[in-house]
Amino acid sequence: MFIPDQVWLRCEQNPNAVAVEHGNSKLTYGQLADVSSRYASRLNNLGLARQERVVICLENSIEYVVVFYAIWRLGGIVVPVNARSTATELALVVRQCSARLIVTSPAVASTLSKSLPESVEVETIEPSLDLFASLGLTEAIPLQQQVPLSSDDIAQILYTSGTTGDPKGVVLSHENLAINTDDIVRYLQLNQQDRVLTILPFHFSYGNSVLHTHLVTGGTVIVGFQMVFPQQVVDGLRQTKATGFSGVPTTFRSLVKLTDIAQFPPPLRYVTQAGGAMGVDLTQQLLAALDARTRLFVMYGQTEAAARITYLPPEKLNDKMGSAGHALEHIVLSIRDDDQRPCATGCVGEVYAQGGNIMQGYWQNPEASACVLTKYGLKTGDLGYLDADGYLFITGRKVDMIKVAENRINPLEIEEVICQSDSILEAAVIGVEDERTGQRLVACCVSRSGQGDSLMVKRHCAQQLVGYKVPREVVWLDQLPKTASGKIQRFKLLEQLQGLCDA
Amino acid sequence: MSDMEIRSQLRAFILENYLFTDDQNALSDTQSFLKAGILDSMGILELIAFLEEELGVMVAPAEMVPENLDSIDNLMAFIVNRIPA
Incomplete structure (x- = not known):
């Protein structure tokens, strides 16, 4: 089953459970199905067709999630971008993916008018207490059915800094996302009771993955916190009774150095770390600061892999300190030299990842796609080696990123x-x-x-x-x-x- | 250091590093750094480092809240009696 189908099922089975929480505002699964099907109907009336691109330029919010799933309900392609993008950056993405529509805040919309092609429609959303009003839904009739999806239908395009010049759109199919999400849900053992507080922006592959993995399992995603004030995040973890938290190395550096997390560790079930290698020192400081029962998952991935490639099981953390972990269930890893010949165990080469989660390619950029999609899977540009137990150690990057x-x-x-x-x-x-x-x-x-x-x-x-x-x-x-x-x-x-x- | 000197040092730090200008009109003393998108999570760390290293004001975790840090006026109220002589 693809992600939208799985989430709609959750909405039917457990309509009163909370899907997204933002301060005192809560969106239940029942409301998610209702409001996003109404918004889908609004998009339908605007003429949005299957597989047309819609750019979402919004901060993490209840509205973001509703709009996202509304686009999927219509079989559209979601293109999430950084809500802080400049007008120039946004216009570049809109043109590059020939977007039909852009959904953003009135403030961003007002800066855009001149730089957009005329064919693009702009929908504005001002988050407010009244979700129906903020989405302009007072009269919309819900779009009852999910438009049927097939495995090679594109689900989303995530823009990333390419290795040359312009940004590249990583094209992920519904199958790519379903396979990766399924693997992640299994190793994190996510369930309906889980409540993840996320400070990662949803336009970022890692944040995107946190969102969908928790929705397919019927858990709760808590938004509205920012790392600008780290102590507020730690207080938030306690107040919201979060069970999970995800961050990048800088997140954890701030938490360890600038908050009281070590004195009063919040009772988290799991913490995940990805988005770049975290040094051994910091990993140990973080472990010491967390509650002894909290499971820390070190993970490695790329946008081009729908998110995740490897993870380190928490019980192996001490034994394999410094490793990015082993391959996910549906991924085959290999280390290869410049001629794509396999490297021996323990020898450094380039990391390749093969599996159903690997992207379809870069949007309308066959040359760039051909450079990284090989018969051995995705050529990651990362350098590393595999030890005798199949654990990956990343040692550097091949390109000038x-x-x-x-x-x-x-x-x-x-x-x-x-x-x-x-x-x-x-x-x-x-x-x-x-x-x-x-x-x-x-x-x-x-x-x-x-x-x-x-x-x-x-x-x-x-x-x-x-x-x-x-x-x-x-x-x-x-x-x-x-x-x-x-x-x-x-x-x-x-x-x-x-x-x-x-x- | 007089209050006025401290205020002008803070303003210069924000103007040069986050607004990239020496035009004093670009920043009002009540402007929220967050709402205006002037500071992000990295910026706030740099601001704290500036307070600690340049002005000698140590900031405890519990004090890292918008009421203390999120505008020139808030910063002044927070640090003015804490700068070591």
Whole structure:
């Protein structure tokens, strides 16, 4: 069964159970079915057809979930994007996936009008206490039936920083999601009593997975908390009687360092960690801070794999410390060299993952898809090795991606934006080690006039790019180190910067 | 340091690092950093590091709440009597 069918079944079986909770507002499963079928009818009246794309640009909220499942009810394709995206970024995605409709807040909608193609309709939602009013549903008649889905129907497109230039749309079918969700539900042993508090944005593959895995099992997803104030998250875990929590390494660094979680550990059944490797020190600090009964799952995955590839069973955590775990039930992992020949046990190569969860490809980008979809499955771009028991250890990344907190960033995208400015001759963006966020962005710029305005560079980036892509520092150089063929040598830049800092 | 100097240091920190300008009109003292999208979870950590390292004000976990941190005025009320002489 596909995810929407599973969730509708939950709605029938257990209409009074709470599906989504936001402060004092609760959406029961019965209401989820009712309101999303009414919203589906509204979308139907707007002419949305099967497999047409709808961009959702909303913060985590009850409305987000309702709109999401309404689109699926019609057989539409959901394209969730960061609610903090700039108008430029949003317009790029809308054009790239030829979206029919965009659902967003009035504030974002007001910035968009000029940059969108005329064929795109904009629906605005102002979250309020009255869900019917905020969705504009006062007279809509529910769309009774789920439009029948087939296994290769596309469920969603998740945009990710590609390895070259523009963002890429990861195309996931209903089957991809169903297979991965099923594996995750089984190893986390999720059930109807589970209440997960999530601070991960739903547009992000990990947050998307947290949402659907809990809805298919009839559990509750608690939204409305942000890591900006970590103590409020810990207080929230206690007040809402959450049983589960999911985060990325920076989340846990904040919880361990900036909250009283260790003095009064909330009674969680499980905690999951993904979104980048977490150091052994931090993992041990987190374990020490959590209640002894809390099961900590270290996991590894990629958007291209619908979310998850491996997980480390909590009972193996000490034994296999530093490992990303073993392959999920429906995945075959292999480590291969540059000629795609298998590497021996313990030898480092590139990680490949094969299984029914691997994406269909990048939206309308056959060249990029062909680069990563091989006969051995998804070529992840991550380097690592398998030990004799089949446990994966990630050692690095093959391509020039930068990871700031949980965000994968392609430096080329930022370099292009910086170089739009006439005063910049050339620029390279690199990731410098940072104790708080793993890496931080530093823009190395060469000015035409010899004089650089760092604030101007940052301001220009902030106008075009979402906040986490704005370089934290700008350094001015006379020239960038390059190979004979003119390619920027990022490792040399990093050495140069190190030299500047040490001096 | 006088209150006015502290206020101007805080303003300069926010303006330069999150609004990327030295235009004083870009930030009002009552503006919520969160509502305006000025600070996110990484930004708040940097702000706390700034308070601790530059101004010598230690922030306990229970004090990391919007009432203390979420605008220039809130910050001033929170730190003004805590800066070491």
